[in-house]
Amino acid sequence: MKLANWFVDASQKGLIGGTVAIWLGLIGMVMRFSERAIIQDVVDLGHTLLLVVVFMVAFTAAKREYTSGLKLVAGAVAGAISALMLVLLVLVGEQINLRAMFINASPELYAFISFGNLALLPLIGAVTGIVAACFHFLPARLRNALFMGLAIMVVIGMLSDQLLLIFTNNGMVAYFRWLLAPKGLTVIGALIITLLVAVINYVRGLRKERAPTPGVSRPATQWVRYTVLLLVLAILLYLPQFLGAYHSQVLNQVGLYVLMGLGLNIVVGFAGMLDVGYVAFLALGAYAMGMLTSPEGFVAQSGGQWNFWAAAPIAFVVAVFAGILLGIPVLKIRGDYLTIVTLGFGEIIRILAISDWLRPYTGGAQGIAAIPPIAIAGLFSISGPAKQQKLFYLILICCILAAFVALRLKKSRVGRAWMALREDEDVAEAMGINLVQNKLLAFACGAAFSGISGAIYAANLGSIYPHSFGLLISVNIVALIIVGGMGNIYGVILGALVLVGLPELLREFSEFRLLVYGAVLIFMMLQRPEGLLPDQPQKLVKEGI
Amino acid sequence: MWLIGVLIVVGVAWGTYNTVRDNPYSRENWIDFVIFGLAQGCLYALIALGYTLVYGILRMINFAHGEVFMAGAFTGYFVAQPLFDSGFLVAQPVLSLLLVAIVSMATSIVVAYLLERICYRPLRNAPRLVPLITAIGASFFLQYTFAGFYGNGVKTYPDIPSLKGEWQIFGIGILKTQAVVIVAAVVLMLILWLFVQYTKTGKAMRAVSEDKETAALMGINVDATIVRTFIIGAALAGAAGILYALLNKQVQFYMGFQPGLKAFTAAVLGGIGNVPGAMLGGVFLGLFESVGPSLFLEGLKIPAPYQLKDAIAFTMLVLILIFRPTGILGERLSKKKA
Numbered sequence: 001m002k003l004a005n006w007f008v009d010a011s012q013k014g015l016i017g018g019t020v021a022i023w024l025g026l027i028g029m030v031m032r033f034s035e036r037a038i039i040q041d042v043v044d045l046g047h048t049l050l051l052v053v054v055f056m057v058a059f060t061a062a063k064r065e066y067t068s069g070l071k072l073v074a075g076a077v078a079g080a081i082s083a084l085m086l087v088l089l090v091l092v093g094e095q096i097n098l099r100a101m102f103i104n105a106s107p108e109l110y111a112f113i114s115f116g117n118l119a120l121l122p123l124i125g126a127v128t129g130i131v132a133a134c135f136h137f138l139p140a141r142l143r144n145a146l147f148m149g150l151a152i153m154v155v156i157g158m159l160s161d162q163l164l165l166i167f168t169n170n171g172m173v174a175y176f177r178w179l180l181a182p183k184g185l186t187v188i189g190a191l192i193i194t195l196l197v198a199v200i201n202y203v204r205g206l207r208k209e210r211a212p213t214p215g216v217s218r219p220a221t222q223w224v225r226y227t228v229l230l231l232v233l234a235i236l237l238y239l240p241q242f243l244g245a246y247h248s249q250v251l252n253q254v255g256l257y258v259l260m261g262l263g264l265n266i267v268v269g270f271a272g273m274l275d276v277g278y279v280a281f282l283a284l285g286a287y288a289m290g291m292l293t294s295p296e297g298f299v300a301q302s303g304g305q306w307n308f309w310a311a312a313p314i315a316f317v318v319a320v321f322a323g324i325l326l327g328i329p330v331l332k333i334r335g336d337y338l339t340i341v342t343l344g345f346g347e348i349i350r351i352l353a354i355s356d357w358l359r360p361y362t363g364g365a366q367g368i369a370a371i372p373p374i375a376i377a378g379l380f381s382i383s384g385p386a387k388q389q390k391l392f393y394l395i396l397i398c399c400i401l402a403a404f405v406a407l408r409l410k411k412s413r414v415g416r417a418w419m420a421l422r423e424d425e426d427v428a429e430a431m432g433i434n435l436v437q438n439k440l441l442a443f444a445c446g447a448a449f450s451g452i453s454g455a456i457y458a459a460n461l462g463s464i465y466p467h468s469f470g471l472l473i474s475v476n477i478v479a480l481i482i483v484g485g486m487g488n489i490y491g492v493i494l495g496a497l498v499l500v501g502l503p504e505l506l507r508e509f510s511e512f513r514l515l516v517y518g519a520v521l522i523f524m525m526l527q528r529p530e531g532l533l534p535d536q537p538q539k540l541v542k543e544g545i
Numbered sequence: 546m547w548l549i550g551v552l553i554v555v556g557v558a559w560g561t562y563n564t565v566r567d568n569p570y571s572r573e574n575w576i577d578f579v580i581f582g583l584a585q586g587c588l589y590a591l592i593a594l595g596y597t598l599v600y601g602i603l604r605m606i607n608f609a610h611g612e613v614f615m616a617g618a619f620t621g622y623f624v625a626q627p628l629f630d631s632g633f634l635v636a637q638p639v640l641s642l643l644l645v646a647i648v649s650m651a652t653s654i655v656v657a658y659l660l661e662r663i664c665y666r667p668l669r670n671a672p673r674l675v676p677l678i679t680a681i682g683a684s685f686f687l688q689y690t691f692a693g694f695y696g697n698g699v700k701t702y703p704d705i706p707s708l709k710g711e712w713q714i715f716g717i718g719i720l721k722t723q724a725v726v727i728v729a730a731v732v733l734m735l736i737l738w739l740f741v742q743y744t745k746t747g748k749a750m751r752a753v754s755e756d757k758e759t760a761a762l763m764g765i766n767v768d769a770t771i772v773r774t775f776i777i778g779a780a781l782a783g784a785a786g787i788l789y790a791l792l793n794k795q796v797q798f799y800m801g802f803q804p805g806l807k808a809f810t811a812a813v814l815g816g817i818g819n820v821p822g823a824m825l826g827g828v829f830l831g832l833f834e835s836v837g838p839s840l841f842l843e844g845l846k847i848p849a850p851y852q853l854k855d856a857i858a859f860t861m862l863v864l865i866l867i868f869r870p871t872g873i874l875g876e877r878l879s880k881k882k883a
Contacts, residue, residue, distance in 0.1 A: 027693025101623045103696040274674055276681065329549075329867045336606045336677045337866055340809060344859035347806075351856040475685065482678060515689035521682025522664055525675050 006074055010061045014078040017057030018085025021050055025089065025113055028104035029512055034112055036506070037184030038157035044184075046112060048154060051128055054082045058129030062136055071133045079129020083122045086113050141205045149198030156193055157185045162247070162505055169244050236396060240389035248388035250504040252460070255395035256453050257480060257500045261492040262402045263449025264477050269487035269535070270415060271442035272422025274339040276474045277346025280326075281319045281447040283353060283469035285454020288315040290368035290464050291361060308374040312455045319451020320444045327443035331436055346474055353466035367465035374459045391460055398456070402449055406489055409445065418442055419487075472514065476500065479517045482524055485531025494533055550868055564840055576717055578836045584723040584792060586831020587730030591785035592808035593815070593823040594737060595778030601754040601818035602774050605673070608680035609660055611805015612687035613779050616656045618786030618796045619691055621649035622700045625790070629703035638707050646787045653783030654776050656687065661775045666768070684802075692798035699797045702790045726788045733784055734824050737777070741820055750774055754818070803855065807834075810862040816872030825873060834858055 034046030061078035062071040098105035167173040179189035240248040292311040420428040484491025503509040628634040711718040741747040752760040815826025
């Protein structure tokens, strides 16, 4: 009986893995990813993707408390069954024209997922499964360190062409020949990276274990932290010079999302109100900026054109005002209704911006063009060839300010009131927290951050269109907060880097951006609802409260 | 707060008065608007039923329900087109429509079943926000999965020759497709109502929505009942998908979002969790949307009022939630701590 049990379990896992692999193939992800090499002439991202799926499946199949021999067999079975399903797809696809329905079911896909030889595919699956099962024999710390190393290696591999570009621009490419091949990493480079990261992680894990009470900051770590902070700042200041225009632009994009994420984090992370119409405030900030500063706008035509510095506070105020306006009606609404109302609000703003009704003011579907760049007359202007680099500093200042404000807010009385609201509204109210005041404040603060981002966004691009303020942006921000860890400010930064930076850099990712966001949201909620960097509960005892 | 309400009522009244005075449309125009609104409203009602059934039983907004609808309609195309190419659709329109509908409903059911099984069941006891985030994630996931499967272009359903033209009923010309949509939707809703009222499963659904624990103690399999609820909602959404295709011809991966949101509005309008309410809310919203822009927005001298059609629905949603969150037929939400 026991034998049957493990077999059923392993084959179930194998079937799941096979389904996921087929799905990846049919949505076109495998083929798109196959264009990017990870290690030159060895493996590309498409194959990596498939192998990772098989590996994960076999790994979980072998997780049960079997004898070590059985673990290996279970892993092999799960891997082989996953691979067999791919074989099945190829065989079916060769008989029936699946392409009439699934546009990605092409002969190239079949050739690609056969890994060169269809007959050998189950064997490859089984071997991957056995390797995966072998990882169970390693001690947990070593295993995690190795996984980390492999993951970092894959990420660096994906970014290798970007790195190559940056290093070439800075004339440093000669120093990195060992690592970067013309396409992907070199074999030696990949090995070194993997081992290096693994060793660092292993040592760190050891040190953490030895520390007597983790989390208590000793005076010695205090200055270490400041040094690190200064170092990070120095690197950030130098970064745009090093990166060049294109990558600075990506960085600016990330920065704007950090700014918005910090704002939404107040509403979602601190106060626990899920706002998916957040893009509305961005749009309002951008439109306020556009209307006031553009020479084509109605303000200029009626006699007064503003500059960025005069218009930015207005954008700020408009967004705050809109935040309160949205806040007042939804105060009475709880939880999930609030989410839908904010969604509706975001759509209303967008529809109004497109409509002919407000065309004289918003420009309808054409939007507003010729928004002047940010400048102080005679001193400097964020324009010209180094525009993105200059803009970076402005965004950096805004982000640091915003992060500072958010941090202080979080520890303030208001912040604690928000968190009490998040945990339980009724109890919070009973404790004497003013629901109306605090909720409105959260909405207003969140909107303010977004309004400023909108203003910068408009001034940076020079023209705005209603279509760029779709639901996508709202979902993007919500996703980055949830991935990073709700309520955690560092989480927002990490989330923005992963969810905004990566798809900007990897064009094949941006195609599947929303798909990945959706999957990430589901996965995080199921497996790790607290996010990658969970918010630490405040140590009230330590602060003596 | 009430000031806003009064202002809106005055605005609507003033606009209506202006339109009635200027009278820019003929009687036939208005009848067209109403019938179009009815057909559209019936679709909303069918989708809204899915929201309401699930909400009634789980107290959660199945945000991905619009995508369940899309999955059915989008997949149905791949049956309808070959049927048309082989000439069967023209020869046997009723039979082939049924076939397409069955495929569409089956797809929707599979999607909804997987959704419940993978995304919602593990989170049944999580805080309310958690399944909602999952649902939003699932919504995007499904949209782009189907975009990846079938391509992100627009697919156009074939024309059915026997459904072209109008029928004259009581001297009023009704487009045949619209008539079919209305009749089919009404029949489906009637079947659903009878099902919920009189069958054993229906009674179990109502019992579970009243009180899960007690229902379980009475020997009702709660998990199975929840799955059935999802399946019924999905079947209605799949049927709505085919009716949508009859009405609008074009399907694409993004088509589920707007109708889904509108249907949710309809469900809230009728009182979420309430089956007749969803039907009423859907029809009401459809009418409001099709008559509204020309009735009161035009009177307010707003150019191109049809562009604001969607804004009307969302504004209405916000207003209902503020002034009467229980909807037309809804029960008091405060009791359930919604």
